[in-house]
Amino acid sequence: MHWYRRSLYAKIALIIVGTLLLSILTLIIMMRGVTHNLIENQLNVRGFEVGNYIAVLSTNDILQENHYAILERINKTKDKNKDVRYILIANYMGQVIADTFIDGLPEGLPATVAVENMETYIVNKFNSNEGVIYEIVVPIENGNVGFVRVGMSSGGMQQILNHTLTEFSLMAIILCTIAVILASWQMSVIIRPIQKLSQAAEEIKNSNYSVQTLCKSADEIGRLSQTFNEMAASLKQKEDENNELLKALQVKEYNRTILISKLFTAQEDERKRISRELHDGAGQSITSLLAYLKILSTEVKGDRQHSLINSARDVIVSVLGELRQMAVDLRPPALDDLGLVAAIEKYLHTLSVYHIKIVLNADEQQLKLPDSIVLALYRILQEAITNIIRHAGATEVEVSLVSESEYVKLIIADNGCGFSDKSLENARRQNRLGLYGIQERVEILNGNLAIQSTVGTGTKIMITIPTR
Structure with missing residues (x-):
């Protein structure tokens, strides 16, 4: 279904849900970024603390080349700190003299690191199969004796971050669901008067102008309902007035029809009367005149008088024919x-x-x-x-x-x-x-x-x- 065909309730609900989901997604992304930076800083600080601890305790052992004490110390320190992936001790030239690896340095991990212009410590990043490794390099006696390289793994912290984000997401979804339920209830309260207005408008479209809406609130919807009721009342009044005018017009039209019908009837009656008078009155008189002319023609002796009487008789016969045709046109006897x-x-x-x-x-x-x-x-x-x-x-x-x-x-x-x-x-x-x-x-x-x-x-x- 197209967006513009959805109901107002559905549109507002979709907007609220979409806004909440977008806000939650934005918060999760921001929280993940902030937490990632925080974890990175914490790992760096933890790495510096471990490296500084090793550096302070290992100065004499490095100078005395007591590698056993150095190896024991870094292994114990690694075992006590789960986020420490490895510890390496290097001399002032950067060469590894002790490490916590059993089989030597893993592939990809440099044996030496650049430590020029080091003040407190430096951090190097390495990608491994366990994730990102943050290596913190701490100088021993300002680098004159050597360096401590501590590899910090972000795996543990990442698990904590993922767990925290999961809990946050679940809590956000629960809060979003509650917010949607509350918003839906509020929307139903707000939209119910609008739905009543829509139903009332549908009734008015079907010419039911007596419909009224009940909304006692003083907000925009209440004022709209009041205006709608006034409009419906005005339309009802206009409809009543139009009905009265229509009734009056129907009466006039009925009277006009009756009058025209009577006019046609009177016209036909007059046609019938005139036709009968032409046939029975004037027609009979002309027929009698023809009979007199026939008698007269037998009485006269001269040919001229006889010819004149016959000519007059022909004219009268023609007039009688036209008169009879006129009578037929006025009211055909065949019709009756x-x-x-x-x-x-x-x-x-x-x-x-x-x-x-x-x-x-x-x-x-x-x-x-x-x-x-x-x-x-x-x-x-x-x-x-x-x-x-x-x-x-x-x-x-x-x-x-x-x-x-x-x-x-x-x-x-x-x-x-x-x-x-x-x-x-x-x-x-x-x-x-x-x-x-x-x-x-x-x-x-x-x-x-x-x-x-x-x-x-x-x-x-x-x-x-x-x-x-």
Whole structure:
């Protein structure tokens, strides 16, 4: 898991543990260095003390060449001091005259050492299989008689150092564990209010503005909790206000929908009334007029009068046809008598004069719809076809009417010039509201309108209306 995805508790815990471990490691390194220097100094001092002791007691024996006494003294001294690896006695020329080695000097240990300008003692370092050997060279009578070379081994002191460091490390780990436990407890106390704030923020993200956090402390977290509660209360108030506004808007939208529905209903009723009056009133009157003209044509004798009456009769027949077509357009009788598909077929047949190939895909047996939906689909089709004839320049139109168990779908596709969103906005500004009229009818019936149009390719209008 990435660092930024970890919890705040885990981040702080890792920082504390890492800091403690780094501090302990630093202390161990520093302690090891300081202790190493201390051990080295102690070995040098111990070596000088042993060498000085041997030098004081061996002056006469060296001058008298009493090698046995010298050898016995250095062996006893070596046996009494475990950190003394060897002792050598050299004459004033640096040649070894006595040593504690049984088989002679070991390989790598010089037989003579440089002792120029020696004041008190000098220290030489040698690496061996036992570790570092510190050789302390102490002059006898300022080097006039000889020198004592004492080899001090750091092995024992190193064991003590390692043991001490091990104990220190264990103690540090125990203290670190205790510190981590205490810090974890303190962190849980500090972070708990932050976790509550995080949970409350999650609730607010889910639109639960009534959430509140309880933190009575006067520190930054307490002030943050108080500010958070005030923010949540403000959001709750705004939500209530927005809900009131939304309710008012829903009421207005509902009233608007009812009003538009009534307007459409009143419009259809008026269309139906005018259609009936044109058919039953003016149509019957014109039909009666044609009957009178026929009677009159039988009464006149002259050819001119007879021709004038026939011409007038033709004009009246044409007017009667246009009047009947107008009545049909206002309210197709087939819509009430034969159903939606038959009415659409008759309407599309009247469009043959525009030389547009129109294909209808519909199944009359599946279409059992309420009158409001039937009328809306017919008017939507009329508006869409009118727009295609006026603006699309299409040569082919495909109309599909599909009825399912819970919805009816009307699809009108053409191969015309299509339009862009900008063109649609310009049409709205110019009050060319054909598509918007379609949208109003669809929304009143809780339907859905989708338009797909590509410039130069064509347009597809898809209307889906629930039947329940």
